[in-house]
Amino acid sequence: MRYVIILIFISFTAVNSAAQADSAVIPEVPLDLPTDNLSLEFSKRLDTTSRRFSNITVIDSRADTSRVGIYPFGLKSRPLQLVTEENLSLLLQRHLTESFVVDSGKHDLLIFIRKFWLTKFKRDARFVNEEEITLNDGLAKSEIQFKIDCYISDEDKWVPWMRIDTICYSSAKIKNAGDNKINSILDEVFEKIATTSLVIPNQRARLTYYQLTTNYGKDFSAPGFSRNPIRKGVFKTFEDFKNNKPAYADFKLREGKSGNYLEIKDAEGKAFYSNNIWGFCDGKIVYVSLVGNLFPVFRTGNGFYVYAPLMKEKRNPRLLNFAESPAFLYLPLDIYTASAFMAEVVIKTALKTMKGATIFSLDPQTGELY
Secondary structure, eight states: OHHHHHHHHHHHHHHHHHHTTTEEOOOBOOOOOOEEEEOOOOOOOOOGGGOOEEEEEEEEOSSOOSOSEEEOOOTTSOOEEEEESSOHHHHHHHHHHHHHBOTTOSEEEEEEEEEEEEEESSOOTTTOOOOOOEETTEEOOEEEEEEEEEEEEETTEEEEEEEEEEEEEESSOHHHHHHHHHHHHHHHHHHHHHHSOOOOOTTSOOBOHHHHHHHHHGGGGSTTTSSSOEESEEESSHHHHHTTOOSBSEEEEEEETTEEEEEEEOTTSOEEEEOOSSEEEOSSOEEEEETTEEEEEEEETTEEEEEEOOOOSSOOTTSOGGGOSTTTTTSOHHHHTTOHHHHHHHHHHHHHHOOSOEEEEBOTTTOOBO
């Protein structure tokens, strides 16, 4: 009886996918990973002369506000997600208020957190081409990306004041690098807020609060990031995916000795071969290309992620590169890609069982995977 149920289930998913062959919905998959807390310490205490604002508001405009990093803990362990013990925007706002707010302040300060992420440098040479970086105390092992935009008030409008955009490398492992390097970055932020001139150049734009919040949320409402179906086709660039406008509609996936590639037909029907693309949608699942390997895209809230499992030297010819791991090894391609529902089931299972995998986060502004 069990086999009958399985056959019916597979047939149903295949029929259902056929009805949706021209588009695909990116599956929503919770990031059910072991958690590690990151401690943020604000060691620098500035004197009272630094108090220059009447109010400070911090808004976390990142796609995923629930975590500050994901990293592979080891070949025999599942990936870990880094979180802060307190909401990141509230934590930063409280400490900034304690250091800079005074009743006599002439301006309000509005800060948008654009990026706050810890990851392992040299994440995996099979997926991302990165050159070694030599520091004073050894090779870089971890990477911290931090970006904020700051605005100050001018009557009832907001004026761009300064931007802090930095990437910090450390020879320490991620957890130790986070505890040390992030605190030094935050000290630098405090120093710049205390010393940057409040004189507002006349040529700078004056924006309303509504304009700012709308602008920082527009990436999440782009066609490719909405929960509407993604059109079938090849996305040559990230902008193609973001706008849900495939550059090519006619394609076939081929497998070669050195990896998978796409046979694409242009508007005139001429075929050419390429693995130099951002990604593609086969009408059931959306894939992203990483150094010639293809991996499925999933989402958690507004955040988009790519799951890259360990690769095997001996490949099953019936499986795509992304399927070469124990979790996928026994799922033939035609079953795995039968529907987005099957993709969701397999990714959920993999996140709970797979070890040594890499999970990439997708930057909604640039399309960078980090």
